[in-house]
Amino acid sequence: MRVRRLSLSVLLAVAGCAAPSIAVPPPAAPVRQPVGVVVESVLPVAARRALDQSLDRYLRDRPGRAALAVYDRTTGTRYAFRERTPFMLASVMKVDILLAFLLTKRGELSDYERDLASRMIRDSDNDCAGELYMTIGGREGFARVLRRLGVEHTEPGPSLYWGTTLSRPSDQVKVLEQLTDPKGPLPAPDRRYALKLMSSVQPSQAWGVSAAGGEVALKNGWLPADAHGGLWTINSVGRLDVRGHELLIAVLSERSPTMETGIATVERLARLAVDALTGPEETVSASKVF
Template sequence: MQPPTVEPGPTTSASQPPLQSAAQLPGTLKHSLDRSVTRLLARRPGRAAVAVYDRTAGTRYEFREQAPFMLASVAKVDILLGLMLKAQRAGRRLTAHERNVATRMIRVSDNAAAHELYAAIGGRTGLDRTLHRMGVRRTYPSDSWGTTMSRPSDQVLVLDWLTDVYGPVSAQNRRFVAALMSGVVRSQAWGVSAAAGAGSVALKNGWLPASAHGGLWTVNSIGRLVTGGHELLLAVLSERSPSMEAGVATVEGVAKVVVRTMIGLPR
């Protein structure tokens, strides 16, 4: 997968990314999409929620965000944001070691790498402080990063901070993020990529049989898509699927319905 490339949008203060001022979908389109996603999920086990920000159109959409979800390895993207901002506050670039560990954390979803970087940014307290500073206020880090709880719109905001050309992350670090998330190993490239069609995608997925749900599966996918002339930031979170495969099918089905509607393609 190649890193998505689009022309930068209008200048925006780092204290308020474009996402926070994006318009909701027009009422008729939102109601139609609500019905489509509701019908899809009625046929699927467990529960799921989705948020998407169409940078090209300046619109956003959220569905069933009332309760948070366990992030599993999607939390590694939040850790990556924390790592980059910590280094930038210190006025330095990531070290070669940090880049190597971050590469393993994102491209192959290495848990030991995530443990190391989570500790480096101050663990639960450090990540919580970073996220709150960035306006990501409905995400609740845990002592164990994988059980961090969040909502899709918060993860879209994390993606926005990581990729906004006028945001707080330096150009060099943004390029590094794009390279990592567009270079995940093939076996982990499912999820929101199902909605990209012939376009490009940079993503990170998370999956685990959650003991809190009796071993039922949490399956999540977040990413940046460029498809059909649109640039989109998308997060689909799900839980209580009977298998990983069932959870992947749910996530991919939701992603396809939402993206096709947002960019005006037949579903």
């Protein structure tokens, strides 16, 4: 994949767009739950420790740093890893902009606005993202949306530099929840529209959490950041349907020497986390084929 090396100021310039399934232990005083209700929980201690160790071992010899969060909507299980220090979002911020924009418009999108949103997500067009960011009120408008949604650890970038927004993986999972939850703030047509866009990004941009397999709707971010001496920020967030589990996952990383190195790190972390929550895909030997 060939990527032109751009400075932070150029890449983020804003202008008008011309054109194992985990069982949840019962509480001390059991309460009967209606059929279909999922009780949220954190990953059990033993499973958490095993996954922590697996991720730690992998990252020990990797350059830069990385963190992730995942929510298994099927089992209600949540897990987060190394996310105290925030990361620059780069183009993953476009999912946040899309959510804020859809909340502002409430389904009343013009053809022009749909074109902007489509190009922002499918093509990762920065100019279109900038125009939609201004439509929602820029930094101040975006911050108001975050507060209303309870996204607490995301700091919008200065002025119109939306790509320098700092966030944690768990906050990006919250954004994905709001974007896709049937009981969330968006009407069904807007949820379907967002997932349609994220399910049809340019093939050259379909790396990242998709490496964990299954049906995928995603958005990635990549940037040789001036703030890190030109080292790469590589991020990937998305919704996965894997082995009967609906997962929302965010993997953020920074300071990789090359884009390819960062992508390899993000993809491996996604696979390790997804396999831990859903069970690795079984390899079928010839003797098992009938």
